Amino acid sequence: MNKVWIPVTFVAFTLSACVTINIYFPAAAAEKAADKIIDEVWQTQKADKPVEPAAKEQK
Amino acid sequence: MNTNGMSFYKNLVKFFVALFVLTAALNTFAVDLEVNTPGVNAIKQSMQTRHAQLAAYYASGAVGLTADGMIALRDAGTVPLAQRQAVNALVSAENNDRNTLYAEIANANGHPEWQAEIRSTFAQRWVQHAQPGWWVQGNGGWKQK
Numbered sequence: 354m355n356k357v358w359i360p361v362t363f364v365a366f367t368l369s370a371c372v373t374i375n376i377y378f379p380a381a382a383a384e385k386a387a388d389k390i391i392d393e394v395w396q397t398q399k400a401d402k403p404v405e406p407a408a409k410e411q412k
Numbered sequence: 413m414n415t416n417g418m419s420f421y422k423n424l425v426k427f428f429v430a431l432f433v434l435t436a437a438l439n440t441f442a443v444d445l446e447v448n449t450p451g452v453n454a455i456k457q458s459m460q461t462r463h464a465q466l467a468a469y470y471a472s473g474a475v476g477l478t479a480d481g482m483i484a485l486r487d488a489g490t491v492p493l494a495q496r497q498a499v500n501a502l503v504s505a506e507n508n509d510r511n512t513l514y515a516e517i518a519n520a521n522g523h524p525e526w527q528a529e530i531r532s533t534f535a536q537r538w539v540q541h542a543q544p545g546w547w548v549q550g551n552g553g554w555k556q557k
Contacts, residue, residue: 367431378526379445380533383526383530383533390456391541392541396463
């Protein structure tokens with residue numbers, strides 16, 4: 354019955370890992386978001402963006 | 413007791429598989445940062461307008477991009493005396509906006525503590541997007557891109 358502690362440990366470890374994943378900083382997503390904002394602020398990618406001077410759309 | 417043990421392990425394997433799938437799904441769907449808020453859009457707009465004035469100073473080397481995601485007056489000597497105050501005002505307004513932008517993105521995503529990481533991500537990306545000839549701050553000081 355001693356063996357029961359092995360899976361219990363695994364489960365505890367895995368659950369804690371899941372929680373960790375969710376509070377991790379999403380570096381790739383942040384880069385993507387930064388690129389998008391920088392392109393708009395610096396107008397470095399005019400092709401796919403029709404410049405919204407007064408567009409304050411929500412959501 | 414032994415059979416109970418076996419089925420326990422089988423269930424455990426099922427549990428792990430389910431957990432893995434769930435985690436993968438969560439990572440797929442929750443991977444985008446929210447940047448489309450009224451606050452972020454307003455700052456973006458303000459920075460975009462200001463950039464029309466700042467671009468010339470980036471190009472002349474008067475203003476450079478710092479390693480911490482800000483901008484700084486690098487070489488005041490290239491700015492005519494009459495314009496210096498205006499440039500300083502532009503730089504400080506831009507830095508205000510940038511600080512607000514980083515905080516706003518962190519808050520919009522429910523993680524105010526991400527602000528420093530967002531700032532350092534932006535710092536790298538600003539430099540990456542900088543045009544050739546602009547000055548950027550690296551580990552060893554200013555260098556021209």
